[in-house]
Amino acid sequence: MLPEPFRETLILRELEQFSYQEIAATTGAPIGTVMSRLARARQMLGVLLLGRAEDAAFHANSQRGQAR
Amino acid sequence: MTEPTACCADRMMAVHAFSDGELDALASVELEEHLRSCAGCRRALDDVVQLRTMLADPVLRMQSPDLLRRRVERIAGPRPGSASAGRGRARDWLGGALGGALAASIALWLAVPQLNAPSMAGLVVDGHVRSLQAGHLTDIAYSDRHVVKPWFNGRISFAPPVVDLRGQGFPMIGGRLDVLAGQDVAVLVYGRRRHVINLFVRPASAVSTAPALESENGYHLARWSADGLEFWAVSDVDGATLRAFRNACRFRAGAVETGR
Numbered sequence: 001m002l003p004e005p006f007r008e009t010l011i012l013r014e015l016e017q018f019s020y021q022e023i024a025a026t027t028g029a030p031i032g033t034v035m036s037r038l039a040r041a042r043q044m045l046g047v048l049l050l051g052r053a054e055d056a057a058f059h060a061n062s063q064r065g066q067a068r
Numbered sequence: 069m070t071e072p073t074a075c076c077a078d079r080m081m082a083v084h085a086f087s088d089g090e091l092d093a094l095a096s097v098e099l100e101e102h103l104r105s106c107a108g109c110r111r112a113l114d115d116v117v118q119l120r121t122m123l124a125d126p127v128l129r130m131q132s133p134d135l136l137r138r139r140v141e142r143i144a145g146p147r148p149g150s151a152s153a154g155r156g157r158a159r160d161w162l163g164g165a166l167g168g169a170l171a172a173s174i175a176l177w178l179a180v181p182q183l184n185a186p187s188m189a190g191l192v193v194d195g196h197v198r199s200l201q202a203g204h205l206t207d208i209a210y211s212d213r214h215v216v217k218p219w220f221n222g223r224i225s226f227a228p229p230v231v232d233l234r235g236q237g238f239p240m241i242g243g244r245l246d247v248l249a250g251q252d253v254a255v256l257v258y259g260r261r262r263h264v265i266n267l268f269v270r271p272a273s274a275v276s277t278a279p280a281l282e283s284e285n286g287y288h289l290a291r292w293s294a295d296g297l298e299f300w301a302v303s304d305v306d307g308a309t310l311r312a313f314r315n316a317c318r319f320r321a322g323a324v325e326t327g328r
Contacts, residue, residue: 013088014120014123014124019090020085020088020090035081035084035085035090036081038084038088039080039081039083039084042084042116042119042120045119045123046115046116046119049119049122050115050118050119
């Protein structure tokens with residue numbers, strides 16, 4: 001299961017079809033954080049669903065690079 | 069293992085924003101140009117689209133038990149006339165232990181208003197099918213928008229924005245006139261490999277609807293409004309591709325209007 005902030009962002013975007021602005025307003029997070037959480041949430045889910053090993057490798061890279 | 073399949077780290081968020089239609093026109097154009105030369109980012113975009121397609125599949129959606137659904141409906145009260153009343157409560161249920169299940173329940177429940185114009189969706193699909201069956205796909209078969217756009221002059225009372233989406237993988241096939249719900253509409257026809265996308269354009273009604281993606285009889289539809297016009301894209305391409313088409317249309321139309 002994805003950590004709460006990532007799950008929350010993903011649910012609001014994919015299930016509720018909220019805009020980034022609406023997600024930011026709902027969660028109280030800056031829009032840049034919404035964007036990074038969404039990207040990270042999808043990467044994590046991509047590893048789980050698409051099972052791409054290289055995604056996991058990239059995932060680790062991006063974690064180091066983003067650090068937010 | 070070599071690195072070329074990895075997405076550029078500094079473009080990852082832009083790729084996601086692009087797939088969400090949240091990237092501004094300038095950044096979209098810049099990213100599109102980058103995508104042409106970067107296999108890693110192209111693949112990342114494909115993966116995002118694939119993932120989002122999977123997430124859009126109703127089979128993957130959690131179905132809450134009837135008892136829980138009834139409890140949610142009781143807590144939430146009578147169904148509101150619009151989605152906004154439900155959105156205000158989003159914070160309340162997100163923090164709870166039942167957050168995921170409630171989100172899925174409310175998502176299903178909120179999905180209902182999206183289907184509040186089935187007749188128009190049905191008409192658009194009928195128009196799409198008719199155009200393919202009758203062999204009357206285009207009145208003017210030209211891939212050049214500078215030819216197609218002026219062709220509508222004098223034939224209809226509005227000027228549909230005609231954008232070149234060849235770079236986005238949607239070459240123009242042509243245009244035609246059609247009638248929807250007794251109203252003259254412009255139809256722009258685009259291709260996607262062996263599929264056809266009909267883009268119906270008509271003056272927006274007073275009760276213009278919010279952008280939405282839906283499906284009808286196996287066809288996908290995307291609708292949105294801009295500059296007083298209402299757009300309905302319909303095709304048998306998958307939902308993610310149609311979403312990409314919609315995004316490309318909106319961004320390119322914006323770029324054309326501002327002279328970029």
